[in-house]
Amino acid sequence: MKVMSINAGSSTLKFSLFNMDDESVIASGNFERIGMEGSFYTIKYRGEKVEQDVTLENHLDAINILLERLVSLSIISSLDEIKAIGHRIVNGGSLYQESVLITDKVIEDLILLKDYAPLHNPAHVLGIKACKEALPEVPMVAVFDTAFHQTMDPVNYLYPVPYSWYQEYGVRKYGAHGTSHRYIAKTISDILGKKDLKIISCHLGSGASVCAIKDGKCVDTSMGFTPLAGVMMGTRSGDIDPSIIPFVMEKEGKNASEIIDDLNHHSGLLGVSRTSNDMRDIVAGMNEGNENCTLAAKKFDRTVVNYIASYYVLLGGCDVLCFTAGIGENSLETRMRIVELLRPLGFELDIEANNCRGELKKISKGKKKPLIYVVPTNEELMIARDTKRLVR
Numbered sequence: 001m002k003v004m005s006i007n008a009g010s011s012t013l014k015f016s017l018f019n020m021d022d023e024s025v026i027a028s029g030n031f032e033r034i035g036m037e038g039s040f041y042t043i044k045y046r047g048e049k050v051e052q053d054v055t056l057e058n059h060l061d062a063i064n065i066l067l068e069r070l071v072s073l074s075i076i077s078s079l080d081e082i083k084a085i086g087h088r089i090v091n092g093g094s095l096y097q098e099s100v101l102i103t104d105k106v107i108e109d110l111i112l113l114k115d116y117a118p119l120h121n122p123a124h125v126l127g128i129k130a131c132k133e134a135l136p137e138v139p140m141v142a143v144f145d146t147a148f149h150q151t152m153d154p155v156n157y158l159y160p161v162p163y164s165w166y167q168e169y170g171v172r173k174y175g176a177h178g179t180s181h182r183y184i185a186k187t188i189s190d191i192l193g194k195k196d197l198k199i200i201s202c203h204l205g206s207g208a209s210v211c212a213i214k215d216g217k218c219v220d221t222s223m224g225f226t227p228l229a230g231v232m233m234g235t236r237s238g239d240i241d242p243s244i245i246p247f248v249m250e251k252e253g254k255n256a257s258e259i260i261d262d263l264n265h266h267s268g269l270l271g272v273s274r275t276s277n278d279m280r281d282i283v284a285g286m287n288e289g290n291e292n293c294t295l296a297a298k299k300f301d302r303t304v305v306n307y308i309a310s311y312y313v314l315l316g317g318c319d320v321l322c323f324t325a326g327i328g329e330n331s332l333e334t335r336m337r338i339v340e341l342l343r344p345l346g347f348e349l350d351i352e353a354n355n356c357r358g359e360l361k362k363i364s365k366g367k368k369k370p371l372i373y374v375v376p377t378n379e380e381l382m383i384a385r386d387t388k389r390l391v392r
């Protein structure tokens, strides 16, 4: 059974086509700069890579070209082979606790939920509508980044603000990266052959979040009402005192959305290091003795460790600590520094085993608990799995 997973952004559309009989990737790629000058696409399949400049006025253009290319490149022999499409959705609010088959009602809900993810949900709707127009008979599934976090207790998802903000406007923690954290929890549970596990999952990429998972369910997570909250990230601040916002607005003569833009795009590793939002550059700067890079790396570690320690207490211990995403999977130095800070809780790294990038591996010493793992995340596969399950 062939299933496509789609991640539609405001000017991009990423896809992966899976053969779900063995979960192998048949093809994957990106359409970029949709609706802008200089749009192009990349398709990878059977070790080949096709890259071409094309005019992409909208998401429907991208979908139509993708479908045409899948056949003309002989990746599939006919569009009938695509049995289902799964869409990544950033925010399903409190409405969606799990993945669902897409109906007109789901599309209406996504439009209503746009305030919770203004950059993402409208783009997802464009992607869904384009697929519906191009392949009207093919069932589609929505897979929400927020759904995994819907098992949080109100004590963990409520903010200590006037209760009416929650009741009237839905102000609460929704979290993000749920599909990734769910994939990590499932992979670890499969490896250890156990469901009753206390897992702390660290998704450390450009965006970063930590998630406390008990028996396969999310108990708490570091991202909040939006993905701006929680640990320090590539360009996002993570948690800060909200009083800073009006203070800097006045100092710099900026409005609230300009400050939020600073917190989203000019903060985090980039803000503190004044050099780069990429952990590779930060580590290189640190090795060269650059003070701001050193400070940025240490601050990053500190914010991640604070969440891990707090979730250790929340879960009443930890069986497995996991690292995933760009930094978590690849930055040996970051993993080493973070685990060193966690030594008082009994975490200990096997330095030799930690010498790995992008592979599933246990990196803690012997059988000593808590175990520590690197798990390459695979949100696209999780989307395709849910899609296959729901369509069947």
Ligand code: ADP
Residues within 6 Å of the ligand: 204, 205, 206, 207, 234, 277, 278, 279, 280, 325, 326, 327, 330, 331, 332, 357
């Ligand atoms: P996104 O949230 O965009 O999907 P990724 O999960 O791809 O982000 O993570 C991107 C980040 O991963 C980069 O900004 C970089 O800091 C980090 N990264 C990737 N490779 C390495 C590496 N070899 N060493 C250290 N950091 C890395």
